[in-house]
Amino acid sequence: MGRYGEMRGIKTCMDELLKRRVPLASLPTPVHYLERMSKELGVGLFVKRDDLTESVASGNKIRKMEYVLYQALEKGADTLVTCGGLQSNHCRAVAWIAARKGLRCFLILRGGKPSVPDGNLLLDSLLGAEMEFRTVEQFEDLTGLASECCSALQNKGRKPFFIPMGASTATGALGYVNMVGELAAAGDRFDHLYCAVGSGGTLAGTILGCRHFGLDTRIHGVAVCDDRATFEAELRRIGDEFSSWFGIEADLPGPSVRIDDGHVGIGYAMNTGEEFEELVRVARSEGLVLDPVYTLKAFLGMRDDILSGRVKTGEKVLFLHSGGHFGLMSTGFGVHSYTGW
Ligand SMILES: Cc1ncc(COP(=O)(O)O)c(C=O)c1O
Numbered sequence: 001m002g003r004y005g006e007m008r009g010i011k012t013c014m015d016e017l018l019k020r021r022v023p024l025a026s027l028p029t030p031v032h033y034l035e036r037m038s039k040e041l042g043v044g045l046f047v048k049r050d051d052l053t054e055s056v057a058s059g060n061k062i063r064k065m066e067y068v069l070y071q072a073l074e075k076g077a078d079t080l081v082t083c084g085g086l087q088s089n090h091c092r093a094v095a096w097i098a099a100r101k102g103l104r105c106f107l108i109l110r111g112g113k114p115s116v117p118d119g120n121l122l123l124d125s126l127l128g129a130e131m132e133f134r135t136v137e138q139f140e141d142l143t144g145l146a147s148e149c150c151s152a153l154q155n156k157g158r159k160p161f162f163i164p165m166g167a168s169t170a171t172g173a174l175g176y177v178n179m180v181g182e183l184a185a186a187g188d189r190f191d192h193l194y195c196a197v198g199s200g201g202t203l204a205g206t207i208l209g210c211r212h213f214g215l216d217t218r219i220h221g222v223a224v225c226d227d228r229a230t231f232e233a234e235l236r237r238i239g240d241e242f243s244s245w246f247g248i249e250a251d252l253p254g255p256s257v258r259i260d261d262g263h264v265g266i267g268y269a270m271n272t273g274e275e276f277e278e279l280v281r282v283a284r285s286e287g288l289v290l291d292p293v294y295t296l297k298a299f300l301g302m303r304d305d306i307l308s309g310r311v312k313t314g315e316k317v318l319f320l321h322s323g324g325h326f327g328l329m330s331t332g333f334g335v336h337s338y339t340g341w
Contacts, residue, residue, distance in 0.1 A: 225268035
């Protein structure tokens, strides 16, 4: 098989796959122009408002889940099982989707059960998700935990469907091929696109979407954890899934992408006060509220590229706001870095 796009029928195959979704999100999301920051930075700065995909299920995960849910329902699932940190945006989106569709949800969470839930965890609980709290060490054997949990549910007569962390599979990545379809349909063209990278599915789908819809955009994935080599390997894994599941030779990562691992800062889900100041500045300048874990770091990566000249004066830049607001409301995350009160 050749590279994506060279193989006969690949375009049709992708078009067919894009129809295999359960509509859950309010799409298309708008693209907003950031007037004051554009002037200040000397570029045309736009934001794709994927923080507006839904209310409680807002953010990038619901796009991926539209495709994953289709697969789960095809398999006759009645319980969505997934995993993540206590403040996982993905788990919260899955909990909402299950409630919305009359399914059950089972979450395997990393960390001890807090006495009072906040942020995403509060929503998981309100939405009726069953939860199991596991230590960081136990969480290392995620495959074991997942199969243990699914067997236990099957023994109770339930039909579980396991969704890997972040839904970053080839199926989930289709959600971001679809996102690029919205940009193409609106005739929006950008020189650069910036997004946060946590498990790689959003970036993988965006790369494939740009190829599929013929957008010649330089894609910058800003890592919020781990390093470039880890995410290149993740992209290859997702590419292999496209090949073995769908017969699409994805050739990921490919030449259109750059992975920036220079903005992880002091660590995943941790911010310095200086980083947090940028969140406050963007909020006050444009009314655009970022989340501290993902979009703030991606925004800092983009800003530094503009200031260093990697992005040239006058170029058009699209920033993907992938959501995550509920993490901001958790005492575990951003709030402790806020000194403006
Ligand atoms: C708000 C938010 N933005 C970005 C990401 C990164 O997306 P991905 O996991 O597809 O790399 C995530 C999840 O990891 C997220 O919750």
